[in-house]
Amino acid sequence: MGLLSIIRKIKRKEKEMRILMVGLDNSGKTTIVMKINGEDTSVISPTLGFNIKTITYQKYTLNIWDVGGQRTIRSYWRNYFEQTDGLVWVVDSSDLRRLDDCKMELDNLLKEERLSGASLLILANKQDIKGALTPTEIAKVLNLEAMDKTRHWKIVGCSAYTGEGLLEGFDWLVQDIASRIYVLD
Amino acid sequence: MEDGNGGQNLPTKTLDSDLDPNLQKKHQSMLDRLSARHQTRLDSSLTRLDSSLTRRSDLSNSSESTSSFLSRFSDSKRSIESQLAESRQIASSDPARLKSHLDDISSSISELEKLVAENSYFLPSYEVRSSLKTISDLRQNVESLTAELVPKKKFTFKNKATAKKEPPKELEIEKSNSVSTKTSNNFVIRDSPGFRNKANEIFEKKFRGSDIGEFTLSDLDSCEVRLSGCFDALFINRLKNCRIYSGPVTGSVLIEDVEDCIFVLASHQIRIHLAKRSDFYLRVRSRPIIEDSNGVRFAPYCLEYQGIEDELEAAGLGEETGNWANVDDFKWLRAVQSPNWCLLLENERVEKVYVANLETGNEGS
Numbered sequence: 365m366g367l368l369s370i371i372r373k374i375k376r377k378e379k380e381m382r383i384l385m386v387g388l389d390n391s392g393k394t395t396i397v398m399k400i401n402g403e404d405t406s407v408i409s410p411t412l413g414f415n416i417k418t419i420t421y422q423k424y425t426l427n428i429w430d431v432g433g434q435r436t437i438r439s440y441w442r443n444y445f446e447q448t449d450g451l452v453w454v455v456d457s458s459d460l461r462r463l464d465d466c467k468m469e470l471d472n473l474l475k476e477e478r479l480s481g482a483s484l485l486i487l488a489n490k491q492d493i494k495g496a497l498t499p500t501e502i503a504k505v506l507n508l509e510a511m512d513k514t515r516h517w518k519i520v521g522c523s524a525y526t527g528e529g530l531l532e533g534f535d536w537l538v539q540d541i542a543s544r545i546y547v548l549d
Numbered sequence: 550m551e552d553g554n555g556g557q558n559l560p561t562k563t564l565d566s567d568l569d570p571n572l573q574k575k576h577q578s579m580l581d582r583l584s585a586r587h588q589t590r591l592d593s594s595l596t597r598l599d600s601s602l603t604r605r606s607d608l609s610n611s612s613e614s615t616s617s618f619l620s621r622f623s624d625s626k627r628s629i630e631s632q633l634a635e636s637r638q639i640a641s642s643d644p645a646r647l648k649s650h651l652d653d654i655s656s657s658i659s660e661l662e663k664l665v666a667e668n669s670y671f672l673p674s675y676e677v678r679s680s681l682k683t684i685s686d687l688r689q690n691v692e693s694l695t696a697e698l699v700p701k702k703k704f705t706f707k708n709k710a711t712a713k714k715e716p717p718k719e720l721e722i723e724k725s726n727s728v729s730t731k732t733s734n735n736f737v738i739r740d741s742p743g744f745r746n747k748a749n750e751i752f753e754k755k756f757r758g759s760d761i762g763e764f765t766l767s768d769l770d771s772c773e774v775r776l777s778g779c780f781d782a783l784f785i786n787r788l789k790n791c792r793i794y795s796g797p798v799t800g801s802v803l804i805e806d807v808e809d810c811i812f813v814l815a816s817h818q819i820r821i822h823l824a825k826r827s828d829f830y831l832r833v834r835s836r837p838i839i840e841d842s843n844g845v846r847f848a849p850y851c852l853e854y855q856g857i858e859d860e861l862e863a864a865g866l867g868e869e870t871g872n873w874a875n876v877d878d879f880k881w882l883r884a885v886q887s888p889n890w891c892l893l894l895e896n897e898r899v900e901k902v903y904v905a906n907l908e909t910g911n912e913g914s
């Protein structure tokens with residue numbers, strides 16, 4: 365392989381972003397990824413393990429890792445932390461009973477050193493359901509204001525059913541990662 | 550910067566000289582970051598490499614780590630394939646050993662999957678995808694071998710869970726009690742509709758028009774609950790000796806901590822956690838899952854009330870997918886049948902459940 369082609373190859377890989385989607389089981393991670401990718405969302409089984417989707421978004425290639433959130437497999441999340449540029453934490457805004465669980469798992473995740481440089485997008489999903497908490501309420505429950513000041517984060521309300529909020533969230537995430545890494549773009 | 554033309558958009562000296570000093574500074578800092586980023590990527594791939602590999606700091610290292618991964622991957626793949634090939638022979642010569650042999654294969658496949666996950670951050674996406682494809686093919690092989698070689702046993706549980714029929718004190722209609730929940734940091738969450746903290750009662754609820762949303766059943770003992778009409782999501786928590794009949798749920802049903810219950814449910818997704826000795830009659834579009842459960846049995850949906858066919862149809866649940874039998878046990882990720890659940894034989898199932906009273910209920914709360 366000539367030097368130029370090596371450089372070119374790495375250059376192309378630099379346009380890639382690695383995005384990790386996590387959150388409690390049933391929060392809607394897989395549905396969100398399929399919706400962004402324009403796929404049918406009517407038959408989705410709980411994720412046993414993980415899925416990877418490669419999506420072209422603006423001029424970037426997003427490698428999205430959608431990891432299952434059932435309790436038994438949460439301990440495997442750490443296998444996916446390495447080199448994560450963006451972290452998406454998905455919340456089921458209608459699951460009031462498990463908000464404490466949700467906060468605890470998020471707090472644990474944010475202690476993880478390998479994720480310390482990652483931009484954090486919190487998606488308050490299922491806003492279409494009557495009785496769902498608003499993003500502001502979710503932010504209070506998760507105590508996001510107390511987050512480490514060096515972290516870039518944003519919370520956005522969304523619905524994987526209607527698609528509302530998804531682009532706003534991912535636009536922010538991609539821009540934030542890009543501005544940290546590709547300053548001139 | 551122009552884009553999309555291979556190496557064309559590499560920053561060059563001439564480009565720099567056109568820029569004002571400020572931009573030039575910014576540009577330089579981007580280049581620094583880019584190269585720092587390559588370096589961290591290379592460094593961390595390096596540290597993860599087998600120690601047998603010589604450390605060199607030139608660019609070819611990232612492709613060497615890929616090839617080291619690929620050779621480990623194909624070694625394990627070959628060994629799994631030969632184990633698979635042995636299965637048939639073991640089945641005839643030493644059938645007692647077959648089950649543990651198949652279990653071993655399944656765990657080797659899980660190990661292999663873990664290897665991919667751990668190395669995925671430096672692998673080219675093509676390699677990741679093709680490795681994952683290989684893994685799912687291997688899983689498929691184990692499954693079909695198991696289906697072929699392991700005699701299908703009918704799993705049943707002796708003590709059949711029957712909800713004892715207490716004489717209902719009264720028929721409570723639409724008396725869903727709302728509560729406000731408090732989280733650990735003392736933020737009070739708004740009310741959510743549901744039936745809670747009751748014993749020996751019958752409840753009915755009819756979902757209509759703007760009334761839909763999520764609904765909760767929690768802390769019920771020896772109760773019967775009849776829900777009709779489409780709604781978005783159902784949360785079920787801490788139930789004992791109850792019978793729960795529900796019309797279509799367009800999102801998911803989340804069940805946690807139930808024992809000696811019968812559920813008749815239709816939903817896009819059904820997730821069951823911490824269930825004991827309970828029967829589930831399901832119509833479901835995806836694969837139902839159980840976790841930390843045992844003694845749970847499955848059968849097809851069997852609820853009848855006037856208008857239910859139309860409601861199921863409208864909710865995308867008109868069709869029997871057969872998924873009620875395709876249960877995944879997250880505590881038993883192996884190819885052999887989980888000991889925690891089984892199918893209900895036809896003669897053990899309840900008759901079709903007719904809930905006539907539903908039509909007389911008041912609507913809207």
Ligand SMILES: Nc1nc2c(ncn2[C@@H]2O[C@H](COP(=O)(O)OP(=O)(O)OP(=O)(O)O)[C@@H](O)[C@H]2O)c(=O)[nH]1
Pocket residue numbers: 387388389390391392393394395396408409410411412431432433434454489490491492493522523524525526781799800801817818
């Ligand atoms: N109403 C509503 N339901 C949603 C929305 N997003 C997801 N759901 C439903 O929520 C359930 C769970 O969705 P999944 O995408 O499987 O959740 P997940 O986070 O991938 O779950 P795991 O794979 O177990 O971690 C499904 O029944 C979805 O149809 C939404 O925006 N609105």
Ligand SMILES: [Mg+2]
Pocket residue numbers: 393394395409410411430431432433
């Ligand atoms: Mg999923």
